[in-house]
Amino acid sequence: xxxxxxxxxxxxxxxxxxxxxxxxxxxxxxxxxxxxxxxxxxxxxxxxxxxxxxxxxxxxxxxxxxxxxxxxxxxxxxxxxxxxxxxxxxxxxxxxxxxxxxxxxxxxxxxx
Amino acid sequence: xxxxxxxxxxxxxxxxxxxxxxxxxxxxxxxxxxxxxxxxxxxxxxxxxxxxxxxxxxxxxxxxxxxxxxxxxxxxxxxxxxxxxxxxxxxxxxxxxxxxxxxxxxxxxxxx
Amino acid sequence: xxxxxxxxxxxxxxxxxxxxxxxxxxxxxxxxxxxxxxxxxxxxxxxxxxxxxxxxxxxxxxxxxxxxxxxxxxxxxxxxxxxxxxxxxxxxxxxxxxxxxxxxxxxxxxxx
Amino acid sequence: xxxxxxxxxxxxxxxxxxxxxxxxxxxxxxxxxxxxxxxxxxxxxxxxxxxxxxxxxxxxxxxxxxxxxxxxxxxxxxxxxxxxxxxxxxxxxxxxxxxxxxxxxxxxxxxx
Numbered sequence: 001x002x003x004x005x006x007x008x009x010x011x012x013x014x015x016x017x018x019x020x021x022x023x024x025x026x027x028x029x030x031x032x033x034x035x036x037x038x039x040x041x042x043x044x045x046x047x048x049x050x051x052x053x054x055x056x057x058x059x060x061x062x063x064x065x066x067x068x069x070x071x072x073x074x075x076x077x078x079x080x081x082x083x084x085x086x087x088x089x090x091x092x093x094x095x096x097x098x099x100x101x102x103x104x105x106x107x108x109x110x111x112x
Numbered sequence: 113x114x115x116x117x118x119x120x121x122x123x124x125x126x127x128x129x130x131x132x133x134x135x136x137x138x139x140x141x142x143x144x145x146x147x148x149x150x151x152x153x154x155x156x157x158x159x160x161x162x163x164x165x166x167x168x169x170x171x172x173x174x175x176x177x178x179x180x181x182x183x184x185x186x187x188x189x190x191x192x193x194x195x196x197x198x199x200x201x202x203x204x205x206x207x208x209x210x211x212x213x214x215x216x217x218x219x220x221x222x223x224x
Numbered sequence: 225x226x227x228x229x230x231x232x233x234x235x236x237x238x239x240x241x242x243x244x245x246x247x248x249x250x251x252x253x254x255x256x257x258x259x260x261x262x263x264x265x266x267x268x269x270x271x272x273x274x275x276x277x278x279x280x281x282x283x284x285x286x287x288x289x290x291x292x293x294x295x296x297x298x299x300x301x302x303x304x305x306x307x308x309x310x311x312x313x314x315x316x317x318x319x320x321x322x323x324x325x326x327x328x329x330x331x332x333x334x335x336x
Numbered sequence: 337x338x339x340x341x342x343x344x345x346x347x348x349x350x351x352x353x354x355x356x357x358x359x360x361x362x363x364x365x366x367x368x369x370x371x372x373x374x375x376x377x378x379x380x381x382x383x384x385x386x387x388x389x390x391x392x393x394x395x396x397x398x399x400x401x402x403x404x405x406x407x408x409x410x411x412x413x414x415x416x417x418x419x420x421x422x423x424x425x426x427x428x429x430x431x432x433x434x435x436x437x438x439x440x441x442x443x444x445x446x447x448x
Contacts, residue, residue, distance in 0.1 A: 002114060003195040010202050018209060019216040023270040026172075027156035027164040031269055033179065034149040034370065038262035041146050044139035045255055046247040046442035049385045052139035057190070060138075064187050065201035067145065067179070068194060075176050078169070082180055083115040089177035090122050097130060104131045106382035135382040143381055146258065150374035157367055158330035158359040161273045218270035226338055227419040234426050242433060243440040250396075251380040251388040257403065258377050261370040268363040276363035281414070284362075288411050289425035291369065292418055295403050304397060306404060307339040313401035314346050321354060328355045 004083070008076055011069055029074040036066040116195070120188055123181055141186040148178035228307070232300055235293055253298040260290040340419070344412055347405055365410040372402040 001009075015021055040063035043055045075082050096109040105112070113121075127133055152175035155167045187194050208221040217224070225233075239245055264287035267279045299306050320333040329336070337345075351357055376399035379391045411418050432445040441448070 004116060007195055007198050010199070014202055014205065017211050018214045020214075020218070022216075023218045025161070025164050026167065027153075027159060028270050030149070030153045030156055031265060031367070034146070034153050035262050035266055035269060037142070037146040037149045037179075038259050041142045041255060042259055044142055045259060046252050047139060049137070052137050055138065060190060061192060061197045062201055062204070064183060064192065064194070065197045067149075067183050068198055069201065071176060071179055071183070078172060080173060080176065082176070083119055085173045085177040086119050086180055087122070089174055089181065090126055092174070093126065099129050102130045102132075104134075106132070106135045140382050143255070143377060147374050147378055147381060150371050153367060154371055157371060158364050228340060231419055231422050234423070238426055238429065241435050242438045244438075244442070246440075247442045249385070249388050250391065251377075251383060254373070254377045254380055258370070258373040261366070261373045261403075265366045265370050268366055271363060273361070276361050279362065284414060285416060285421045286425055286428070288407060288416065288418070289421045291373075291403070291407055292422055293425065295400060295407070299400055302393070302396060304400065306400070307343055309397045309401045310343050310404055311346070313398055313405065314350055316398070317350065323353050326354045326356075328358075330356070330359045 004072075008072055011073055012076070015073065024073060024077065026074060026077065029070050029077070032070040033067060033074070036063060036070060039063050040067065116184075120184055123185055124188070127185070136185060136189065138186060138189065141182050141189070144182040145179060145186070148175060148182060151175050152179065228296075232296055235297055236300070239297070248297060248301065250298060250301065253294050253301070256294040257291060257298065260287060260294060263287050264291065340408075344408055347409055348412070351409065360409060360413065362410060362413065365406050365413070368406040369403060369410070372399060372406060375399050376403065 015024065040060070043059055043063070044052055047054075072082065075085070097112070101112045102109075127136065152172070155171055155175070156164055159166075184194065187197070209224070213224045214221075239248065264284070267283055267287070268276055271278075296306065299309070321336070325336045326333075351360065376396070379395055379399070380388055383390075408418065411421070433448070437448045438445075
């Protein structure tokens with residue numbers, strides 16, 4: 001079993017041991033991802049450019065882990081293979097952001 | 113090379129082909145994760161309990177992929193192994209949410 | 225002086241007493257609004273339809289106040305009259321959501 | 337009638353004309369605030385310190401107006417006077433952030 005499937009099994013076991021599947025509808029899982037993303041962003045609030053890499057690494061790890069936990073559980077709930085959907089998205093983005101137009105600019109695809 | 117490393121390599125290639133690493137400081141990556149999480153949540157806005165699983169699956173896939181792209185890039189920037197930090201977080205959460213106290217309740221650990 | 229201007233003056237005084245204007249660039253103020261909005265949303269996480277009005281009223285007040293504080297400060301920074309921009313937005317939205325098409329549906333304007 | 341009450345009346349009229357009160361439970365209003373806050377933050381994504389005030393003013397106005405619309409509607413739903421709760425919060429924050437400790441630092445109150 002690969003690392004991804006092993007982690008998914010651990011996340012499901014953790015959830016089932018606590019009888020939490022009842023709370024994990026897609027809307028609440030999506031909200032949980034957003035709240036964890038905000039906790040990640042809180043590490044950077046009020047920081048200027050020269051301070052943004054000077055953060056608490058332990059909290060960084062925990063917030064990234066929290067975001068991934070709920071995102072993996074949402075993907076699993078919908079039987080999505082995260083690597084497949086990432087591959088597909090990279091292909092789509094390659095069409096939205098062709099290298100010759102997108103190189104070196106942070107503009108959105110509809111402004112290129 | 114496992115699936116995770118393959119995808120990370122594709123994400124880095126995509127970024128480097130466009131010379132986008134200059135924009136990817138940790139603060140902006142964290143903000144990007146949050147904005148993608150909001151796009152995911154938009155799928156559920158105004159929906160009641162009986163409608164929350166009735167969503168556009170193509171958009172669901174794309175938003176999950178967007179969240180994962182930026183989260184994986186942020187982890188990679190800090191040389192974090194996502195499976196290691198997930199394992200560690202699951203262990204920590206097991207202490208914060210002991211089964212006998214947390215079973216069947218959605219309360220936060222500090223209210224258990 | 226009306227209530228709005230009185231509160232704005234209090235918010236500015238509070239900020240200036242602490243020499244915090246240096247941190248209040250528009251990007252960080254916008255991020256602060258988002259983080260406070262997430263704290264508001266945390267009150268509702270995992271709640272089902274029949275529980276969503278059963279929340280901690282003191283925390284509700286505080287989170288709404290936090291969102292408004294940073295939003296008012298951002299508006300003030302850009303010399304925006306919040307009542308003027310609200311009036312303008314209501315007029316715009318009336319065109320995007322004509323009553324005969326939008327009545328009773330939660331669809332977005334581009335799906336009406 | 338003061339400006340605030342006039343705008344609240346307009347927002348309620350707009351909502352009622354479209355029969356939208358049925359969608360405006362507190363959880364969905366809170367989510368709407370968060371999504372509008374993200375649209376505001378999108379104006380600043382990938383921007384560095386020297387670019388963060390160089391933004392589209394029309395979109396800034398619209399996003400601030402959207403955040404305020406839903407926040408005012410949530411406050412009104414709970415019969416909250418926004419100026420009262422702001423005054424109370426400023427007093428609370430003055431205790432959490434005493435001038436002599438908080439002056440010139442962006443630290444959170446629990447780190448002062």
